[in-house]
Amino acid sequence: MSSLELDEMAVSERGPNLDIVIAGGGLAGLALALALQHRDIEAHVFECHPYFKSDTATAIGIGPNGVTALEGIKPGLSSIISQAGSYTNSIIFNLLRNGKEDPPRVTNMPPKEYINVRWKSVQEILASLLDNNKIVFSHKFIGYRPSKGGVEAYFRCGNGLDRIKVVWTKLLIGADGIWSTVRKQMVADPPRYLNMVDWNALLYNPDLKVYQGIRRGEVIVRSEENMQVHSITAHAGDYTLWILRKKDESEDLANSLVGGRGGLGIPGCKARALKQLDGLEGWDSLREAIDVTSEDTISERKIMDRLPLDKWSDADGHVLLIGDAAHAQYVGPGQGARTAFEDAHQLSLLLQHASHSSFSEESIRDAVKRFEELRIPRMKKMQQYAAYSTRLPKFQPEGFQNLTTEERMRMGEEYMKWVHSYPHRQECDPNSTYFK
Ligand SMILES: Cc1cc2nc3c(=O)[nH]c(=O)nc-3n(C[C@H](O)[C@H](O)[C@H](O)COP(=O)(O)OP(=O)(O)OC[C@H]3O[C@@H](n4cnc5c(N)ncnc54)[C@H](O)[C@@H]3O)c2cc1C
Numbered sequence: 001m002s003s004l005e006l007d008e009m010a011v012s013e014r015g016p017n018l019d020i021v022i023a024g025g026g027l028a029g030l031a032l033a034l035a036l037q038h039r040d041i042e043a044h045v046f047e048c049h050p051y052f053k054s055d056t057a058t059a060i061g062i063g064p065n066g067v068t069a070l071e072g073i074k075p076g077l078s079s080i081i082s083q084a085g086s087y088t089n090s091i092i093f094n095l096l097r098n099g100k101e102d103p104p105r106v107t108n109m110p111p112k113e114y115i116n117v118r119w120k121s122v123q124e125i126l127a128s129l130l131d132n133n134k135i136v137f138s139h140k141f142i143g144y145r146p147s148k149g150g151v152e153a154y155f156r157c158g159n160g161l162d163r164i165k166v167v168w169t170k171l172l173i174g175a176d177g178i179w180s181t182v183r184k185q186m187v188a189d190p191p192r193y194l195n196m197v198d199w200n201a202l203l204y205n206p207d208l209k210v211y212q213g214i215r216r217g218e219v220i221v222r223s224e225e226n227m228q229v230h231s232i233t234a235h236a237g238d239y240t241l242w243i244l245r246k247k248d249e250s251e252d253l254a255n256s257l258v259g260g261r262g263g264l265g266i267p268g269c270k271a272r273a274l275k276q277l278d279g280l281e282g283w284d285s286l287r288e289a290i291d292v293t294s295e296d297t298i299s300e301r302k303i304m305d306r307l308p309l310d311k312w313s314d315a316d317g318h319v320l321l322i323g324d325a326a327h328a329q330y331v332g333p334g335q336g337a338r339t340a341f342e343d344a345h346q347l348s349l350l351l352q353h354a355s356h357s358s359f360s361e362e363s364i365r366d367a368v369k370r371f372e373e374l375r376i377p378r379m380k381k382m383q384q385y386a387a388y389s390t391r392l393p394k395f396q397p398e399g400f401q402n403l404t405t406e407e408r409m410r411m412g413e414e415y416m417k418w419v420h421s422y423p424h425r426q427e428c429d430p431n432s433t434y435f436k
Contacts, residue, residue, distance in 0.1 A: 001143030001185060006154055013157075015167035018044055019359050020351070021153050022173040023141035023182055025052070027119075028323025028340035029175030030126035033134055035073040035348030041355050045130075046155060046167075048140035048176075052127065057201045057264060057299035058119040059236035061088065061219070065422035066338030067113065072345035072423070078115070080125055085117025085237040089217030097225045099281025116219070116236040118202055122337070139165070141181050144172055144319055149361055151318045170359050171351075171368075172319045175340075178304055180325035186314045189307065194330055194390055196303040197253045197262070199273035200243040201293045202236070211240055211292050213285040222286065227391050229276060231286050242289045245303070246276045249392070254302050262301035269300040305330050305387065308380040312372055317365035322347065327379040329386035330395075335419070339379065342422060347371050377427040381435050385415050400434075410434075 020036065022029045025047030036043045062070070062081070070078040093105040127135060139155040142164075150170040157165045174182025178191050205211050214220060219234040230245040248254055258266050273290050277283045290298075306328040312321040323340040350371055354363035388400040403411065411434045418429040429435045 001154070003143075003145040006143050006145050006152075009154065009164050011166050012163040013165045015165050017168045018042070019169065020044070020171045020173065021046060021167055021169040022175050023153065024048075024174070024176035024180075024323075024325070025123075025127070025135055025137075026175060026177055026323065026340075027122060027126065027337050028325075028343060029173070030123060030130065030135075031070075031073055031341050031344035032173060032175065032322065032347060034077075034126055034129055035344045036351060037130060037134065038074045039348055039352045039355070041348070041351060043134070043173075045135045045175075046139040046141060046153075047135060047137050048161075050138045050159070052123055053120070055202070055264065055297060056119045057297060059085070059116055059202060059234060059239060059241040060119050060122065060337045061234070061334045062115040062117065062338055062341075063334075064113050064420040066341050067115070068422055069338065069341035069345040073341060073348065074129065077125075077129075081117055081122055082112075082115045084121035084125060085115050086217060086235055087112050088114040088116050088219055088234070091219045091221060094220065094222040094282075095225060096223065096280075096282045101282055116234050116241070118236055118239050119337075121237070141174075141176060143185055144182070144315065146315045146318065151315050170318065170361075171364055172315075173347075174319065174321040174325045175323050176325050178306060178324045178328040180321065182319065183306075183321055183325050186319065186321070187309065191304040191306055191328065192395075193251070193254060194303045194305055194387075194395060195247060195249050195251065195254075195392055196245055196390070197248050197257070197301070198243055198245050198303055198331075199269065199276070199290075199298055199300050200241065201290075201298045202239040202241055203289065203293050203297075204238060205240040206238040208235075208240075211289050213289055214240055222283070224280070229280065229283075231283075233286065233289060240289065242286065242293070244273055244276060244286060244290070247392070257300065257302060262299070264299045265296035266300055267295070269298045270295040272300065273298065303331060304328065305383070308376075308383045310376065312376065313368045317361075317368040320347075320368050320371065326375075327383055329379075329383045330390050331386075332389040333382075333386050333415075335382055335386065339382065343375060346374055346423070346426075374426050381428065382419065385411075385434075 020043035022045045067078045095102040144151045223230045232243045234241045322343040350367035354367040357363035384397045387395045414432040
């Protein structure tokens with residue numbers, strides 16, 4: 001919403017003046033609030049929904065950079081989260097060529113380094129560690145405008161979201177996800193469709209009795225040689241995650257999704273997921289996982305990302321994007337939540353410094369500037385690598401195309417080494433070929 005449109009809004013209420021306001025109670029917003037609380041800094045999270053979503057049909061894999069960031073947010077946090085999920089011991093890669101399976105490639109993981117956990121459990125844990133009054137529900141952020149020494153943040157609030165509340169703050173954080181309203185006002189660029197549709201669900205499978213196609217600590221990745229169909233099955237504590245991904249270069253699948261985006265439990269989604277496997281050999285195990293899953297827990301949606309930005313701040317450093325709002329990337333490399341935790345960790349350290357000057361304008365501007373210097377170069381490279389891993393040439397950045405198998409392997413190894421070395425060499429790895 002523009003400043004002019006905000007001018008015309010009939011404001012029902014003025015909230016208190018706050019040092020830090022976070023729009024969005026997803027993983028990025030809650031992790032930041034917790035990291036700040038741990039450093040004795042007040043921040044309030046404004047979430048548009050009246051309560052947290054009952055389910056998101058997703059589990060997240062948290063690797064070494066995510067674990068380090070969680071420990072930086074609050075010591076002991078990664079082990080609390082790991083208890084709600086499970087550690088990954090091995091990843092099994094199955095490649096299918098004309099219905100025949102290549103011998104599986106198995107990567108054994110270092111012990112206790114990779115956690116697989118239900119997305120919702122992570123959200124609940126972060127929220128439970130925050131003081132009671134830190135999360136404000138039913139507040140939908142709609143716009144901001146500069147105001148002396150900070151910005152005014154506008155929210156629709158109340159049960160019917162029919163009242164307008166204005167809150168003045170020194171720093172507004174846009175942690176409102178890939179469809180970010182904060183980013184819409186700041187940049188106005190839309191999310192990008194990556195020509196893939198996902199069906200995914202979390203199956204309650206505590207003793208691995210409901211579905212036995214997976215063992216404890218396992219992740220199974222299965223792909224057709226042409227990558228038209230790709231799947232991930234993972235053990236995540238009491239749950240089994242399955243994801244079925246289908247390429248959609250014609251965009252016919254996307255155009256047939258309800259509301260143009262899809263959603264959770266849409267009637268017919270189970271049959272549509274199974275239809276993607278019609279005529280394919282070697283997919284019985286995934287068919288079985290889909291069969292035993294209740295349709296109302298299946299998510300069906302387009303895969304999107306965001307193009308990298310040169311700037312994540314606005315209003316002279318009083319507004320800043322983090323998480324998916326700043327750098328949503330293709331989910332393939334599984335770095336969205338991990339990098340949201342990195343953002344929360346790094347920003348809390350910089351704001352801790354600013355708190356020593358009582359959040360003077362200059363100290364906030366410095367913190368925001370330094371945050372962008374540290375994080376934007378890293379996220380640009382990670383977003384590019386993620387776009388490269390779509391294997392769709394139209395999304396692959398220049399310099400990442402036409403690589404030989406050896407070059408691809410080298411790039412993958414360099415990527416893991418660099419990303420996992422967080423918080424060291426955040427911006428780049430000067431010793432690498434692809435991430436300098
Ligand atoms: C199938 C799948 C698998 C994934 N696997 C992994 C993985 O293995 N590893 C990994 O690290 N990441 C993974 N991710 C990515 C990860 O889940 C996201 O990157 C992460 O959740 C982003 O967090 P966020 O807080 O930035 O955004 P979101 O989680 O989208 O949260 C945004 C929040 O803002 C709220 N909101 C939106 N608009 C407004 C508004 N106007 N006002 C107030 N509130 C608002 C929303 O309700 C929501 O609560 C996966 C994602 C998917 C879908």
